[in-house]
Each structure stands twice: as C-alpha cells, then as structure tokens.
Amino acid sequence: MTHVPHEPPTLHARHQAVLPSWLSLYYERPLELTHGEGRYVWDAEGNRYLDFFGGILTTMTAHALPEVTKAVSEQAGRILHTSTLYLSRPMVELAERIAALSGIPDARVFFTTSGTEANDTALLLATTHRRSNQILAMRNSYHGRSFSTVGITGNQSWSPTSLSPLQTLYVHGGVRSRGPYAELSDRDFIAACVADLEDMLQQTAGGVAALIAEPVQGVGGFTAPPDGLYAAFREVLARHGILWISDEVQTGWGRTGDHFWGWQAHADNGPPDLLTFAKGIGNGMSVGGVVARAEVMNSLTANSISTFGGSPVTMAAGLANLNHLLEHDLQGNARRVGGLLIERLRAVTAGLDLVREVRGRGLMIGLELVRPGTDEPSPEAASLVLEAARERGLLIGKGGQGGASLRIAPPMSLTVAEAEEGAGLLAEALRTAQGTLAGT
Structure with a gap:
C-alpha cells in the first residue's frame, strides 16, 4: 500500500485552531507579511505591496528604518x-x-x-x-x-x-x-x-x-x-x-x-x-x-x-x-504629499457611484463607499475594493460603521511617485468593485 504523506496544515489553519474566532483577518486568503523596506512590504510568497495602512497607522516613518x-x-x-x-x-x-x-x-x-x-x-x-x-x-x-x-x-x-x-x-x-x-x-x-x-x-x-x-x-x-x-x-x-x-x-x-x-x-x-x-x-x-x-x-x-x-x-x-x-519634517511631507493624494483620489473617484465621500487631511484619508445609486453604506463594496487592491499590490484598511469606509494611512515618508502609484492602483480597484456590484 502506497503511503501518501499528509499536507501540513497551512498557517491560516493553525491560526484558526489556536486563536480566537473574533481575531479577524483581512482578505479571503490572509497575508503573511515577512519583511518590509520604506513604504513596501513583502509576503511569504514573495509578492511586493505598497503599504497604505502601515500596520494600522503604526509604521509611521518607514519599514526597517535604519x-x-x-x-x-x-x-x-x-x-x-x-x-x-x-x-x-x-x-x-x-x-x-x-x-x-x-x-x-x-x-x-x-x-x-x-x-x-x-x-x-x-x-x-x-x-x-x-x-x-x-x-x-x-x-x-x-x-x-x-x-x-x-x-x-x-x-x-x-x-x-x-x-x-x-x-x-x-x-x-x-x-x-x-x-x-x-x-x-x-x-x-x-x-x-x-x-x-x-x-x-x-x-x-x-x-x-x-x-x-x-x-x-x-x-x-x-x-x-x-x-x-x-x-x-x-x-x-x-x-x-x-x-x-x-x-x-x-x-x-x-x-x-x-x-x-x-x-x-x-x-x-x-x-x-x-x-x-x-x-x-x-x-x-x-x-x-x-x-x-x-x-x-x-x-x-x-x-x-x-x-x-x-x-x-x-x-x-x-x-x-x-x-x-x-x-526630516515628516509632518510637512504629510501635508504636501497627503494633500496631493487627496486631490488625486477625488479626481479618480469623481465618476464612481460607489464613492460617497473622500475625506481627511494629511496622510489620514478615508473613502466612504455606498451601494451604487443609493446613500446606503456598503461594507460589501469596501471588502471588494480591499481584495482588488491587494491583487494589484496595494494594502489599505477598512473602518466606519459596519466597515463601509476605506482607510488610507501610509508611512509619513511617502513620496509623490508612491502617492501617484497608490492612487492609480486604488482607482483600478474601485472601478473593478463598481463593475462587480453593477453585475450583481
């Protein structure tokens, strides 16, 4: 009889076996982040992401700051x-x-x-x-x-x-x-x-x-x-x-x-x-x-x-x-680059029905999402955008009542080029989510 070795349990399965059910994880396939540098992080599979959430606003200056x-x-x-x-x-x-x-x-x-x-x-x-x-x-x-x-x-x-x-x-x-x-x-x-x-x-x-x-x-x-x-x-x-x-x-x-x-x-x-x-x-x-x-x-x-x-x-x-x-006057950088990012996000979301509001100041920016054609907050839309952004190499957060708002808070050393990159990726994710919602 041929012995078939068992696949070892995934890290996600091990997490579920020993940690509380209310300890929520982002994403349908949760990420294991292994290292970071500057405004970028990498997962266990070697994928690189632009980090627009900073471990819930905690990586304030940069990953691996010397x-x-x-x-x-x-x-x-x-x-x-x-x-x-x-x-x-x-x-x-x-x-x-x-x-x-x-x-x-x-x-x-x-x-x-x-x-x-x-x-x-x-x-x-x-x-x-x-x-x-x-x-x-x-x-x-x-x-x-x-x-x-x-x-x-x-x-x-x-x-x-x-x-x-x-x-x-x-x-x-x-x-x-x-x-x-x-x-x-x-x-x-x-x-x-x-x-x-x-x-x-x-x-x-x-x-x-x-x-x-x-x-x-x-x-x-x-x-x-x-x-x-x-x-x-x-x-x-x-x-x-x-x-x-x-x-x-x-x-x-x-x-x-x-x-x-x-x-x-x-x-x-x-x-x-x-x-x-x-x-x-x-x-x-x-x-x-x-x-x-x-x-x-x-x-x-x-x-x-x-x-x-x-x-x-x-x-x-x-x-x-x-x-x-x-x-390094990172407060001034947050004002300058954050102001640019907010304006860029307002521009790219202007024609999207699922975005009710872009708000915030500096590098603390929120996007409230609604069911297209209504004023009803849409946690489903936020989850769709979170997944679509991850697929494109961008990490963002969620919040608001029921989790219907996106939270953007990159490290405060964010560059103009990185702000433009992130805005572009988020715009693609928002359009994808709106198309999915329109289809359903």
Whole structure:
C-alpha cells in the first residue's frame, strides 16, 4: 500500500485552531507579511505591496528604518528590561521630549504598551480626579479593547458588551456628513452640537468626569468635525470643571499634516487636560502613553507601576523614531504629499457611484463607499475594493460603521511617485468593485 504523506496544515489553519474566532483577518486568503523596506512590504510568497495602512497607522516613518533598527539593536545588547521600579535614562529622555511637544503646561508623562492601555489610564486619572464615573464620548468613536475603553466606544462594530464600570453619555459631532446636523453649515453644525452638549449636561446627575474624543475618528472611518468644535465644547466643559481627553493614538505626531497634534485644529482656548498617544511613536514597537497636567496625573492615591510600559528598548526606538520624524519634517511631507493624494483620489473617484465621500487631511484619508445609486453604506463594496487592491499590490484598511469606509494611512515618508502609484492602483480597484456590484 502506497503511503501518501499528509499536507501540513497551512498557517491560516493553525491560526484558526489556536486563536480566537473574533481575531479577524483581512482578505479571503490572509497575508503573511515577512519583511518590509520604506513604504513596501513583502509576503511569504514573495509578492511586493505598497503599504497604505502601515500596520494600522503604526509604521509611521518607514519599514526597517535604519535609525530605529540600530537603536533597538544597541539597547537590546545592553539591557532589555528593568521595569518602572528603576530609573531609566531612555524613558526620562523620551518623556522630556513628549512633555515639551505636548503643549500641556507642567506636563507629566506615563508610558504604557498600547493605545488601549493609554486611554484606560486616562479614564482612571480623570474619574479619580473628578470623583465621578460619568464620561462623555463621541458617537462613532473607538478607544480600545479593554473593559473600560470598550464601554465608551461609540461604534457598535467594536463594542461587544454593554457592561461597563463607567456611565457613558454619547455626544453629537464626530461625523460631519451624516446625522441630524449634516445639512447645516459648519458654524451652525458646531452651534447645534454645543446646544446638544449643554442640554445633555443639564440632564445628568452629579459632575461628569471628562470628555474623551479623537480629533479624527480612526476606526470610525477617518471622520472629523469642523475645525473648532472641540474648542467650543471646551468652553462648556470648563464652566462645569469637566476634563478634556484628546485621544491622539492615530492623529498624533503630525500625521494630519496641518498640525502636530489633532487637538491643535481646535486650539482657540488651549491644550487638552490629558492627551493619549501610541501607535506611530514606536514605529512598530509597543509604545503608548498619557500626558497630563501634574495636578491630574498625580491625583492617584495608591501606588502604580507598569512592568513593560517605558521599557528601555521601546523607549530607545521611540527616541530614534521621533528624532527622524522631526529632522526630516515628516509632518510637512504629510501635508504636501497627503494633500496631493487627496486631490488625486477625488479626481479618480469623481465618476464612481460607489464613492460617497473622500475625506481627511494629511496622510489620514478615508473613502466612504455606498451601494451604487443609493446613500446606503456598503461594507460589501469596501471588502471588494480591499481584495482588488491587494491583487494589484496595494494594502489599505477598512473602518466606519459596519466597515463601509476605506482607510488610507501610509508611512509619513511617502513620496509623490508612491502617492501617484497608490492612487492609480486604488482607482483600478474601485472601478473593478463598481463593475462587480453593477453585475450583481
């Protein structure tokens, strides 16, 4: 009897056998990315892709950035881990840089390992300082996957439980082109959202602790209010003593081009009380954190540490990455190349019925897709475009309610030629998806 050897299980099959069913993967045939350089990555089969998503906005400067690789290698050769129980020169140096850049007076910085943990910490600080568990959050928002941050997430696709240690009150304003105020002018839109906030605060018992808001909603599909909304909110919050937490996990470090922080588009009356960051600062290393006024940061009355937050290796990576970002003016590059890319995408999508809106600023661009001939969001269209783009060598992301928006956020060193290449590939993918939908 001839022995027929069994085919070993694929990596995808092994993934499904040992990892949670809710740990979603992109693509019908999920990708294994093996290496990258600059704005390109390669899969296990040797195919090259132009990366327009950067590991969810995390590869901020470039893949395999030599300065970061060198900093990680040199620090790893000295000591990998100490914890926050010991003095750490890299942690103090990065904290000094971030405190100075934050715009928050008398700032203190606490490092975590992720944006989820950063927002969780900000909620702990705000509720402790204010002695209240009431939180204002924006509709369509996303703030992480911990128990507390899921409880304040205003996007049902990413909020698997209604249980929460917090009482969350959802405010209008994060989505400009949908909802009851969509047809208003920017000025009237802001006025209506402020009136809604005022009315909500009159209905609440006790003092609200904080408003947490993404200046540009990330998972929400790169939606944003008109500039100035959060400044107008801040006037109301200040009268009630309510803190403002700016979730800069995706908008920080100059990605929006016009500003180093997203809150600066709403800066008429100063910086937020707390600012959270993560993703891009580590360029792939696990770095997150909170910046807050000393009065707020120091309000905890019990001991607290972070075993892995602020590790020597991740801090060395963050310092090298931040230095590269500033020395090469990647914020300016995001403004210039991002502006060109947005205009190019608006031009190539002008005649496509499935594209409802091209929005964003800098290298943070969203395309909302609808069922052709309607105003109905189409997750099916987004999935079709994602697959068609991958087939052509372009990686993009998804988001928005139900996943009907495309998210484009390349490394901030993107060149003009690469922007043109990506726009062309995405245009082909969109036309293919529209043809498929028309056929069905």
